[in-house]
Amino acid sequence: MILKSVNLRPGLVSKATSRQYHVEKATKEANRQNQLKRKNMKESEKERRTEGLSIKLSEDNKGFALLQKMGYKPGMSLGKEGQGRSEPVPIKVKCDREGLGLATKRKEQLAEINKFQEMVKRKHQKLQGNFMQRMSDKFSVKEIEKDLEKCQKVCDELDGRAKITEPKDWFYWPLYRLEQKLADESEDEVEEKPILDIYSPEEKLEMVIDYLRNTYFYCLWCGATFDSIKDMDENCPGNCRSAHESM
Numbered sequence: 001m002i003l004k005s006v007n008l009r010p011g012l013v014s015k016a017t018s019r020q021y022h023v024e025k026a027t028k029e030a031n032r033q034n035q036l037k038r039k040n041m042k043e044s045e046k047e048r049r050t051e052g053l054s055i056k057l058s059e060d061n062k063g064f065a066l067l068q069k070m071g072y073k074p075g076m077s078l079g080k081e082g083q084g085r086s087e088p089v090p091i092k093v094k095c096d097r098e099g100l101g102l103a104t105k106r107k108e109q110l111a112e113i114n115k116f117q118e119m120v121k122r123k124h125q126k127l128q129g130n131f132m133q134r135m136s137d138k139f140s141v142k143e144i145e146k147d148l149e150k151c152q153k154v155c156d157e158l159d160g161r162a163k164i165t166e167p168k169d170w171f172y173w174p175l176y177r178l179e180q181k182l183a184d185e186s187e188d189e190v191e192e193k194p195i196l197d198i199y200s201p202e203e204k205l206e207m208v209i210d211y212l213r214n215t216y217f218y219c220l221w222c223g224a225t226f227d228s229i230k231d232m233d234e235n236c237p238g239n240c241r242s243a244h245e246s247m
Contacts, residue, residue, distance in 0.1 A: 144201045147241065149174070151208040151220055158216045168211060171197075171204045209239055 167173040217226040221244040226232040
C-alpha cells in the first residue's frame with residue numbers, strides 16, 4: 001500500500017494544525033475571561049457585603065422596631081446594664097474549600113506538634129546542661145584532689161622540718177607516708193586507731209590549707225612562705241585557687 005504524502009512548502013502548516021492552534025487559543029482566552037469574571041464577581045460580592053454591613057438598620061425594619069419596643073435606643077450596648085456589644089458581630093467569610101472544623105482541627109494538631117517539639121527541646125537542653133555540669137564537677141574534683149595531694153606533701157615536709165612526728169589528722173600527710181610510718185614501727189608499738197573518712201575532698205583541702213597558712217605562713221598557689229600573717233595578707237591574693245587565677 002502506497003501512502004499519500006502531503007507536499008507543503010517550507011514555512012507553511014497544514015489546515016488541521018492551523019485549526020487546532022486557533023481552537024487552543026480560543027480555549028485559553030475563554031478560560032482567562034472566566035477567571036476574570038469569577039474574580040470580578042468575588043470582588044463585587046465583597047464590596048456589596050461591606051457596604052451592606054456598614055448600613056445601620058432603619059426604624060422601618062421590623063427587627064429594629066421590636067428592639068425599640070423592648071427599650072433599645074440607637075447607640076446603646078446590648079446586655080445587662082449596657083455592658084454587651086454595641087457593634088454587630090463581624091462576619092468571617094470562608095473562602096477555602098476545607099470542610100467545616102477542619103482548619104480548627106489542623107490548628108490544634110499543629111499546636112500539639114509544636115508543644116511536643118518544645119518539650120523535646122527543653123529535655124535535650126536539660127540533658128546537655130546536666131552533662132556539662134557533670135563534666136565541670138568532674139574537672140573540679142580532679143583539681144581539688146590534685147591540690148590536696150600537693151598540700152599533703154608540703155605539710156609532710158614542713159612538719160618534718162619542725163620535728164613533728166605525727167600529722168594533725170591522717171589526711172594532712174600523704175597516705176604513703178602513713179603506711180611507711182606504720183611499717184617502720186613494731187607490732188607492739190602500733191596502736192590501732194580507726195581511720196574515719198568523714199570529710200569531703202573540699203573540706204580536707206580547706207583544713208590543710210588553713211593549717212599551712214596559719215602555722216607556716218605558706219600559700220600553695222603562691223608557692224612561697226611569708227614572714228608573717230600580716231605579710232601574707234598584704235601580698236597573697238587569697239586562700240583559694242580562684243583568687244590567684246583572677247590575678
